[in-house]
Amino acid sequence: MDTVDINIPYLTQPINNEIEWTPFSLTFVEYPKGDTVGKLLALISLAPFGIGAGFVTLILFRRDLHTITFFLGTLVSEGLNYFLKHTIQEPRPMTRSSEYNEYGMPSSHAQFVWFFATYVIYFVFIRLHHLNNNTIIENVSKFLIISSSVLMAVIVCFSRIYLQYHTVSQVIFGSVVGMMFATFWFTLTYLVFTPLFPTIVSWKMSEFLLLRDTTLIPNVLWFEYTNTRQEVRARSRKLVSMKSQ
Known part of the structure; x- marks a missing residue:
């Protein structure tokens, strides 16, 4: 049976042992x-x-x-x-x-x-x-x-x-x-x-x-919550009035 010579470049290339590898220590953690x-x-x-x-x-x-x-x-x-x-x-x-x-x-x-x-x-x-x-x-x-x-x-x-x-x-x-x-x-x-x-x-x-x-707003989360709720209610009323016409 004839054999086929398959030449894979990344397998046949010699390994360069002169390259110095350094870990990326920013996120590199060992235990x-x-x-x-x-x-x-x-x-x-x-x-x-x-x-x-x-x-x-x-x-x-x-x-x-x-x-x-x-x-x-x-x-x-x-x-x-x-x-x-x-x-x-x-x-x-x-x-x-x-x-x-x-x-x-x-x-x-x-x-x-x-x-x-x-x-x-x-x-x-x-x-x-x-x-x-x-x-x-x-x-x-x-x-x-x-x-x-x-x-x-x-x-x-x-x-x-x-x-x-x-x-x-x-x-x-x-x-x-x-x-x-x-x-x-x-x-x-x-x-x-x-x-x-x-x-x-x-x-x-x-x-x-x-x-x-937002420096002058005492509670930013409460401020955003109340304003969002008021806006949703206003838009809901407007949407209902448009559908009723």
Whole structure:
């Protein structure tokens, strides 16, 4: 029987062993094989990327200037983290030094989550002033927002130590930097940026991008709910009157 010589290019080409492959460490997370806790912590350590996706979604669908400013603060914080890492140049723990060329001081995950959690705390106590501040429902909602943010930050920091991506000092330093920068950024937003929002939303470009300022609205969710309900009722009455004619 005659044999057919099939030449498949990608199988016959020699493998180039000189190419150095580097993992994309932005989302590359490892955990000990068979360690259920480590696997769960590896998933939780991806929380900053979920928060970032949430920011992008809110900005696209709400176009609120305060949300945009908050998101810009996270980007500036990441830039600060990059600067500190390449200034201090402290390597990651020995178990990770051979795998990653990045520096470890301070932890970017710890800085990110504590920037987010600290900013949320300021936002709830200072910015999120509802019409009825003493109601049980609003007090419980504030407690849940703050406690969930802090709990998420604590678990993410623990995961970075447990998975040996950072030392304890690197995580603590990142957390402190995140809290301090969140305090600075919220103060800057509250005292400098917020008074400029009414002027910014009046620009033609802002009208084109549908940017809005909800600073003076005590409860944005309730405001949108009541306005939507009123609009639906008005349109329903109009539709009924048109059908009756």
